Amino acid sequence: MKKIGIVYYSMSGNVEYVVKKIERQLDVDLIPIIPVKEYPTKGFKKFFWGGKSSVMKETPNIEPYQFDASKYDEIIIGTPVWASSFAPPIRTFIKENKEILKKKKLSVIICYSGAGAEKTIQKLKDYIEIKDFAKKCILIDPKSKNTEDNKKKIEKFIKDL
Numbered sequence: 462m463k464k465i466g467i468v469y470y471s472m473s474g475n476v477e478y479v480v481k482k483i484e485r486q487l488d489v490d491l492i493p494i495i496p497v498k499e500y501p502t503k504g505f506k507k508f509f510w511g512g513k514s515s516v517m518k519e520t521p522n523i524e525p526y527q528f529d530a531s532k533y534d535e536i537i538i539g540t541p542v543w544a545s546s547f548a549p550p551i552r553t554f555i556k557e558n559k560e561i562l563k564k565k566k567l568s569v570i571i572c573y574s575g576a577g578a579e580k581t582i583q584k585l586k587d588y589i590e591i592k593d594f595a596k597k598c599i600l601i602d603p604k605s606k607n608t609e610d611n612k613k614k615i616e617k618f619i620k621d622l
């Protein structure tokens with residue numbers, strides 16, 4: 462059977478909402494990426510520090526994780542959009558695993574509030590140095606917005622996996 466690993470960062474639960482849905486339906490390994498120093502999660506500070514970290518292309522230290530790429534036929538990267546780019550903890554993960562990631566079949570889950578998803582995908586592709594992702598699941602705040610569009614996209618993504 463096909464084995465899938467999902468590497469993701471989620472600050473406020475949107476990306477996590479999607480990966481947990483996938484986990485309930487398929488045999489996948491979840492590899493959450495957790496920054497050692499958590500970003501502020503509320504108010505102005507949340508957008509300021511996270512946004513700055515993203516724009517500055519920071520690679521914050523992340524907690525140890527278990528990731529053996531050779532186990533997986535496909536790897537999914539899940540990230541929120543932060544200032545039209547992917548979240549810095551994911552940058553750290555990619556930096557640490559770039560060579561192996563480049564050789565794998567990769568897909569992506571992007572959660573955002575309405576601006577910058579395509580730019581984020583382009584930046585991810587450029588950073589990993591791949592032509593394209595096998596599949597893309599792009600959702601607007603799926604945890605709080607249980608829209609038909611989100612539901613359909615998640616269902617299709619899972620069906621195609």
Ligand SMILES: Cc1cc2nc3c(=O)[nH]c(=O)nc-3n(C[C@H](O)[C@H](O)[C@H](O)COP(=O)(O)O)c2cc1C
Pocket residue numbers: 470471472473474475476477507508509510511512540541542543544545546572573574575576577601602603
């Ligand atoms: C620091 C920061 C920057 C953000 N920048 C953007 C952005 O440029 N465009 C956008 O549409 N949403 C932006 N968002 C909103 C998140 O991408 C969106 O709420 C996403 O669903 C959050 O996923 P999560 O709950 O898994 O962390 C930003 C959120 C944060 C915290």
